[in-house]
Amino acid sequence: MGRRDINTRFRGFCFAVGMGLVACGACLAAGLSLDVKPGLWEIQTSGSASGTPQIPPEALAKLPPEQRVIATAMLLAIIAQASMPHMMQFCVTTEQLRQGLDLDRVGGKRCHRIVRSSSPMGLDMQVDCTGSDAMSGVVHLRVLDRATVTGDVDLHAGIGASRVAISQDLHGKWLGAACGDVQPFR
Numbered sequence: 001m002g003r004r005d006i007n008t009r010f011r012g013f014c015f016a017v018g019m020g021l022v023a024c025g026a027c028l029a030a031g032l033s034l035d036v037k038p039g040l041w042e043i044q045t046s047g048s049a050s051g052t053p054q055i056p057p058e059a060l061a062k063l064p065p066e067q068r069v070i071a072t073a074m075l076l077a078i079i080a081q082a083s084m085p086h087m088m089q090f091c092v093t094t095e096q097l098r099q100g101l102d103l104d105r106v107g108g109k110r111c112h113r114i115v116r117s118s119s120p121m122g123l124d125m126q127v128d129c130t131g132s133d134a135m136s137g138v139v140h141l142r143v144l145d146r147a148t149v150t151g152d153v154d155l156h157a158g159i160g161a162s163r164v165a166i167s168q169d170l171h172g173k174w175l176g177a178a179c180g181d182v183q184p185f186r
Contacts (some may be wrong), residue, residue, distance in 0.1 A: 007076045032086075035120035037146045038094045040088060041179040047153075047168035049082035055163035091179035123151075134158075147174035 052074040060068050102162035110137060111129040118124070123141040149172035157164050 013162045033142070034143050034149070035122065035146055035150060036097070036143060037090065037174045037177070038087060038092050038097055040175040040179045040182055041092055041172055042089045042175055043149075043170055044085065045086045045168045045170050047082065047166065049079045049164060049166045051079070051158070051164035052076070052162070053079070053158055053164050079164065080097045082168075089175070089182050091182045091184045093184045096184065141170070148172065167180075 023072060024151045055068075055071055055075065060071070110131045111127055113128075114172050115124040116124040116126060121143045123139065125139045126136070127139060128136045135155055136159035137153060139151065141149060141151035149170070151170040151172075153166075153170065155166045155168075157166075
């Protein structure tokens with residue numbers, strides 16, 4: 001294991017942190033028959049992360065000392081980022097609402113998703129991903145009205161001493177029918 005493996009682990013933890021935003025965005029953008037308005041949406045997240053991702057000792061041993069410091073700092077920065085508020089905007093088209101949710105948008109083909117319940121007013125889903133981005137989690141979304149969505153995402157990545165838990169609360173609001181320069185969510 002070398003620099004490439006460190007980059008893979010870094011990508012994996014970024015994937016876990018970003019999963020909350022993607023899950024909420026994909027569900028709104030693709031509709032999942034959620035009763036929401038088409039147009040420009042904003043999702044704000046806040047939450048926390050716990051645990052310390054570990055770089056395998058055999059991978060660290062193959063890195064020069066300065067790269068060890070950088071790799072460790074990158075992993076700690078990911079955890080710090082997960083505890084900070086985030087915001088993204090995206091465009092939801094009428095066509096996306098009509099077509100419904102493509103579950104491959106939530107984590108890609110390496111993730112297995114089980115929809116526990118779904119209706120025009122909400123979604124409860126389990127997501128389990130394998131490979132270099134191995135993680136598991138649950139997504140809960142609730143439509144409060146056609147212009148407001150709330151939810152939470154709880155994710156777990158890693159095993160043993162390197163296990164990381166990320167919890168995010170989500171709040172989505174409709175900003176208007178026109179998306180301006182914001183491209184439709186893909």
